[in-house]
Amino acid sequence: MSATHPATRRSGPWTTAMTTLLRDRAAMIALAGLLLIIAACVLAPVYAEDIAHTDPFQSDVAATVMVHGQELAVMQPNDNPLHLGLTPLAPTWHPSAYLLGADSQGRDVMARLLYGGRNSLLISAAATVLCILMAAFVGIVSGFFGGVVDAALSRLMDIMWAIPVYLFAISLSIVTISQGLRIGPFTIRSDNLLLPIGIIALVYVPYAARPIRGRVLTLRRSEFVLAARGLGVPRGRILLRDILPNVSSTLIVLAPLLMALAMLAESALSFLSIGVQAPAASWGTIIQDGQGLIYTRPMVAIAPGLAIVLTVLALNILGDGLRDALDVRETSRRRG
Amino acid sequence: MTPIIEARSLGKHYRVAGGGLFGQSRRTLRALDNVSLHVMPGETLGIVGESGCGKSTLGRCLLRLTQSSSGRVLFEGEDITTRSERALRRLRPRMQMVFQDSYASLNPRRRIADLLSEPMRVHRQPSGAPHDRSFIAQRLRDLLDLTGLPISALDRYPHEFSGGQRQRINIARALALQPSLIVADEPVSALDVSIQAQIINLFTDLRETLGLTYIFIAHDLSVVRQIASSVAVMYLGAIVERGGTDSVLHAPAHPYTAALITAVPEPVVSAGARSRVILKGDVPSPVSPPPGCRFHTRCPKAEARCSVEIPALRPLVPAPDEALHEVACHYPLHPASNVPDRYATG
16 A cells, blocks of 8 residues: 555544445446346346336236247246146346246246345345344443443343244244234234244344444443543543444444344345245345245245345445455554 | 652553463463662653553553552552552543654544543543632633643544644543643554654643653653652663663663663764664564573573573662662673673773
């Protein structure tokens, strides 16, 4: 890294991080890919109504569709010797109808993929935000106050962390999906997305709280906090001015990594029918739909699988880029 | 005259986990053991010793940044040992600290203007002054001027400065509240030698212009020689020798001080090579300090008595001219002392 000229360059830590991130080609490609996926999912209704002219939530096994001048039945007789059962339409690779074929209920897989992506992205993003809020609270309280508070919270986190994440999420989901969740006067119905969001956020709290607590502990013992105490700065102000701004970079770095984990958890829950409930879709439920068609129409499972892999990959690469960019201490050490 | 700061048998003990699965065999680390000292207004006390001898802990205990385990701390005659953090806050403007690591002691996410004005905003100082922006801005300019920093520094972040400049920022921040006492914890040991001299000169100039009192912690005797009016030498959490700078550095009475002094490289190679005192072994662990005199395991002059009886800090007789010269040794090296004659001739 070239030497900085203090007289000419005025860059704050955030500006420096941004510059580093913009120069990180892998992170930028990941970000572009991610934005593309998000945009496509947001535009799902446009695709379904104006391009494919289909209702992705309505099963229609008797429909026919015109592809390349040919009229095809969406559900075709099986080509096994007995001609038992029906096989959905194969991918037409034509955007106006059944681009990726049909699923076992005759619904357009592409349209469902985009609608499913909305739910998958929404749940994982909301779960990430909720999880980080809870983890930040736990981590900051634990790290800043220490002592008994820290011991109690840390043991609680240890207990939660001792239960395998998926097992924990599955147990909570099964209980809440079967009868909904009643909190005082409020009842959350089992098809409400708040359930998977809350469950995924909760099970990953220890995962996020631990590094946040560690960061706060380091900061609390740092010389600049000692210096602030020496200057007579009250504790609340130290927390607000000296600790929080330095924790924020940890939160930002955690966010994409956590969202990747949340997305995988959401897919797993939905695949097991204890996440997003039919007829709504998510990438996990579409994989489940495709499970029975894996030998005849593999695209039904492959497409959402690929969507998950690409999104998670992009999130991880972006997370790595953010971590490198926000490591203020490292970069400035190298300069100083 | 009341000392500006005084420590009376100050001790700081840490409980460290020992062996055992649950660390049940806890042991005590004595970072500070029965340390007494006092500093008069206008004086500069240098505290020297190897790393790990407790000199930084002493500095922090004096300012109540670390809570001492035993003994008392008096600031301007007032006992502050058990004062609450809130009550202490009112005294903070008068006692400030400058740390060794100029980078770690500045919040990397705040601009210099924020860092320097923070103490003024917290304390609404000086009292009675109007607290508008222009007033603080004027005060910031004064501080930069005082510490030799450019006015353009205000808009920048700590990482944009060199180590020496950052230490100037730390000094400026310590001065923001117009303190009477500054504890400087190895403020120059992380800097290049050429920069060290500049910062020491800054400290000296500020002492003259602002009438400051310093406690200057260092492991480098040549640094202390330049700035301190009196010196305390620490070994394993205790003061082994103290007195006026000239007296201690030219006529050390404790074998440890003598070893420290001869360890400083000489700029000019003199004809007759001076006799060096080379210590053997390492500093013993403060968890299990040796019995008797703490230094006897490495002392070239140790006798049987040294491993049994703890030497108290006693004045050398006759006391040298300016300041009282005290030493904690059964067999001090000083020729004019009440010790066996062999040292006087040898």
